[in-house]
Amino acid sequence: MKKINFSAGPAILPASVLEEAADAVRDLNNSGLSILEISHRSKAFSQVLLETESLVRELMGVGEEYAVLFLSGGASTQFFYTAMNLLNPEETAGFLDTGAWSAKAIKETKLFGKVNVLASSKESNYDHIPRSYTIPEGLKYLHVTSNNTIFGTQIHEWPETSTPLVADMSSDIFSRRIPLEKFGIIYAGAQKNLGPAGVTLVIVKKDLLGTVERALPSMLDYRVHIKGASTYNTPPVYPIYVMMLTLRWIKEQGGLEAMEKHNEKKAKLLYDEIDRNPKFKGTVSDKESRSLMNVTFVCTDEADTERFQKEATEAGCDGVKGHRSVGGFRASIYNSMPYEGVETLVNVMKDF
Numbered sequence: 001m002k003k004i005n006f007s008a009g010p011a012i013l014p015a016s017v018l019e020e021a022a023d024a025v026r027d028l029n030n031s032g033l034s035i036l037e038i039s040h041r042s043k044a045f046s047q048v049l050l051e052t053e054s055l056v057r058e059l060m061g062v063g064e065e066y067a068v069l070f071l072s073g074g075a076s077t078q079f080f081y082t083a084m085n086l087l088n089p090e091e092t093a094g095f096l097d098t099g100a101w102s103a104k105a106i107k108e109t110k111l112f113g114k115v116n117v118l119a120s121s122k123e124s125n126y127d128h129i130p131r132s133y134t135i136p137e138g139l140k141y142l143h144v145t146s147n148n149t150i151f152g153t154q155i156h157e158w159p160e161t162s163t164p165l166v167a168d169m170s171s172d173i174f175s176r177r178i179p180l181e182k183f184g185i186i187y188a189g190a191q192k193n194l195g196p197a198g199v200t201l202v203i204v205k206k207d208l209l210g211t212v213e214r215a216l217p218s219m220l221d222y223r224v225h226i227k228g229a230s231t232y233n234t235p236p237v238y239p240i241y242v243m244m245l246t247l248r249w250i251k252e253q254g255g256l257e258a259m260e261k262h263n264e265k266k267a268k269l270l271y272d273e274i275d276r277n278p279k280f281k282g283t284v285s286d287k288e289s290r291s292l293m294n295v296t297f298v299c300t301d302e303a304d305t306e307r308f309q310k311e312a313t314e315a316g317c318d319g320v321k322g323h324r325s326v327g328g329f330r331a332s333i334y335n336s337m338p339y340e341g342v343e344t345l346v347n348v349m350k351d352f
């Protein structure tokens with residue numbers, strides 16, 4: 001039986017994407033070759049790269065002042081890569097500390113420059129997005145984690161500032177419309193909302209680069225990858241191919257506006273049940289901070305936890321278990337999760 005995949009990442013992909021991706025492993029577009037065995041400099045892959053980039057640009061409205069890169073190393077590499085490329089030792093990056101991923105980015109950034117944490121919800125185990133803080137003058141950039149995959153919170157109001165935002169969007173990229181002009185860099189590991197693990201999408205405003213004094217190894221210099229059009233070295237060919245298929249799927253669904261509606265509808269169904277059903281409660285203290293991607297909740301009576309887990313699993317819901325630092329349950333309902341998948345989980349909750 002095909003399971004309903006609520007895993008936080010690597011995560012669910014559209015069924016049609018999986019089928020086409022499997023076909024391409026056997027034979028890419030009747031070429032007689034597998035996508036796994038073609039050169040990254042072949043005509044076939046150059047076309048994949050071009051189409052993937054143009055879909056990113058089209059869906060998000062990314063203009064020529066930004067470069068679109070497909071790198072490796074995951075979002076975790078971008079934690080220090082952004083600092084290495086943007087921040088001189090005497091310069092300061094602002095941070096909103098909204099979860100474990102933000103904390104890691106802060107730690108890495110301190111290796112290269114100064115860090116000013118403008119607000120943190122750590123004291124309350126990151127159960128909300130801080131909303132009252134001041135943004136000082138003179139920050140080189142302000143780093144935010146748009147969606148906190150582990151704690152189930154999401155930024156719904158972007159900081160009001162002309163300081164460029166550097167955003168880790170690993171777990172909500174392409175799930176909604178964003179005011180692109182506020183962002184200096186957007187990065188996202190693909191394995192939550194875009195494709196398989198192995199490629200990191202980076203959208204970088206070109207005029208922010210070239211201001212650091214330190215020497216950068218080629219592989220850790222955005223400008224080298226921009227010049228090489230993401231083929232300075234061998235890029236993750238297959239993950240990029242699957243990302244292309246996923247972006248085509250998003251476009252077919254109606255783009256980011258349609259994704260946003262679809263995601264709001266699914267999240268509402270699940271949160272309404274959490275709020276209505278006395279057997280469950282949400283872990284996010286401030287409802288305005290709730291994530292539309294990762295829905296975290298617990299059983300009101302902890303003794304029910306194991307039984308609910310069992311019933312959800314029996315209904316075909318896989319990966320609903322919460323992260324160890326929050327406990328309880330987490331249902332990740334990324335773009336590719338159909339409404340009917342959430343309905344199945346909600347029905348288990350109703351019957352419970």
Ligand SMILES: *Cc1c(COP(=O)(O)O)cnc(C)c1O
Nearest residue numbers: 074075076101149168170171189
């Ligand atoms: C999963 C995740 C990461 C880590 O990504 P890797 O690709 O494993 O390095 C970073 N930030 C967020 C928000 C995530 O969800």
